Amino acid sequence: MSGISEAVPLGLLSGRLPSGVDLYLLGPDGGIVFADREGARELGPEREFLRFIDDGQFAHYLVGDAATSPERPSNATVKLGVVGPRSAFTPHAHGGEHFVLSLGHAACGLYDAARGEVTEVPLSPGMLIRIPEMMPHSFANRGTAPLTILAANTGYGIDHEDYAITAGEAERRAAGVPHFAGHAGSSANSGSPGGDEPAAPLTTATRPAPLGTDYRALAAEWRAIEDVQRVRGVGATTVRERLAARLRRVAGVLEGPR
Structure with a gap:
């Protein structure tokens, strides 16, 4: 950075x-x-940031913390996130609704259940997107520099098992297989980027699924987003966007505090 x-x-x-x-x-x-x-x-990631869903992605909490949950509420969490260049998060869904403000050129892949297809929404600096709870999605950085985002989630911090539910986790829940606190969305175990040692197991009985949740169907929706990412990649910036990014850097220098 x-x-x-x-x-x-x-x-x-x-x-x-x-x-x-x-x-x-x-x-x-x-x-x-x-x-x-x-x-x-x-x-920087070395001190003030936690691992954010995937290796190479980082978060810094402004409101709440990684342990926020319905049992330990702060009503919402607000955090700064840094998305690595030309990368995307593993497709996932949150137990609560989710708001993301992009400060660069990003994209959000969302599964539209009504249409049965993946919708890709390009985002430019200053655009904020709201994602309902349990909607499969993946946020991507189309640029070649780190992307800063401001993310707000209702109810859950990244250590909670319902913060970021991936396809693999949904498949485990559908099969009734115990899952671990050290899942893809967790910063547990190390408090620093890259911790991957499993924590104590939590059985599916410790977190009952919301009424009517079909994890098997949701897992298929996550896999559909993964397939789109595999074929199309994370997308790229246009010539006009790259020019705008250069002008924005110049503006930042001119407008910065003196």
Whole structure:
């Protein structure tokens, strides 16, 4: 991640911030600079970020935390996410509704159950998408630089077994096979990127499925998104989008704090 050069003007500004006030600069190059009364620094996966569904994707909580759940509520979680260049999340669904604000050129693949097909929605900087609970989807970064997103989920943090249910997990639930807390959406076990040691098993009885949930059908919908990703990839930016990205970086320099 780049963007550390922008920490200098924020550093000058940080000395004027009241105690308890935080300031974030979300750079057009994917960098995130944080400032408070004590100074400014770039946030990076090594310290302030958790693994976010897949290896190479990261999240930094603003509201709630990874352990948020209906039993430990904060009503919603809000977090900054960093999506790796030219990559996409494993198709999944959330137990609660989901909002994502894209600050770069992204795409969201969604399964439209009414039409029985995958719909791909291209997103440009500043577009926010709402995804209903339990709708299979996958968020992708079409660009060649890290993509910053702002994501809000109702009810669940990434350590909860219903935060990000994948096709594999849905198939296990349909078959009644116990699953583990260290699933694809979990940051448990290490508190840092890449932790993959399984935690203590949780039987399907510990988290009863919502009434009427057909996990077998949902798994097929997730697999349909995977098939589209396999054939089409994550998509690419257009010439106009690449030009706009360059102009946005110039604007960021001109408009940045002095």
